Amino acid sequence: MTIKDTAEEWEVRASGTPFTGKKTSVRTDDVVMPDGSVVRRDYQVHPGSVAVLALDDADRVLVLRQYRHPVRQKLWEIPAGLLDVPGENPLLAAQRELYEEAHVKAEDWRVLTDVYTTPGGCDEAVRVFLARDLYEAEGQRFEVSDEEADMELARVPVDELVRGVLAGELHNNCLVVGVLSLVAARGGDGLDALRPAEAPWPARPFQA
Incomplete structure (x- = not known):
């Protein structure tokens, strides 16, 4: 038996969008179950x-x-942001977020993991990248606003973050998944064996 998620789509008898927001919306689907109920x-x-x-x-x-x-x-989180444009290359979006939120660039990029954050109630898909060989960006910092205007930045040892995750002190999904995936990759085939930064992403197809 292969343990692997697979694409599947059950019949939808009716669908509506009762709410549309600035970036997200709510959809209501009437879905046919295996026993024929809707x-x-x-x-x-x-x-x-x-x-x-x-x-x-x-x-x-x-x-x-x-x-x-x-x-x-x-x-406490790792830099992250929305895919603002349909079909947007996720690597370019990640590079933009790292620059805008931390004024940092990186030479080496790899895919760390892909996740659905809350698949029981949201179709959000997140690609978590590993960025290495960091260096400070040149020029003025990107101008932030709203919640980001109060943002604090820090560099924290991996071991300290792992301890915080397991102690229930750190809760951000991307930070938890990213840090534990990093540790798992190191204990497996190593970071250089991770998927390339332009690896296909069926959940959010994009133009390379």
Whole structure:
């Protein structure tokens, strides 16, 4: 038996969009179940996201602290952002987010992992990149606003982040998945065996 997620689509008898927001919307589908019954499923429609685990030469991860209103907390996170344009190349989006949020660029990029954040209630897909060989960007910093205007930046050792995740002190999905995936990759075939930065992404197809 191969343990691998597979594409599948059950019949939808009816579909509507009761809410449309600035970046996301809510869809309501009437889905036919295997026993023939029809049930209603409401879920958030999301354009997709990218996140960047930026690892420096001292084995520290670049993290930022940002207020997240839905959970009423300031969370430590890794740089991340929306795929604003349909079909946008996720690598270019990740490079943009690392520059805008941290004023940092990187020479070496690889795919660390791909995840669905909450597949029971949202179709958001996130590609988490590993960025290495970091260097400071030139010129003025990108002008931030809203929650990002209060953002703090830090570089934290990988071991400290792992401890915080397992202690229940760090909760951001991309940070948790990224840090634990980094540790798993190191314990497996190594970071150089990770997928290339332009690896296909069926959840969000893009032009290379």
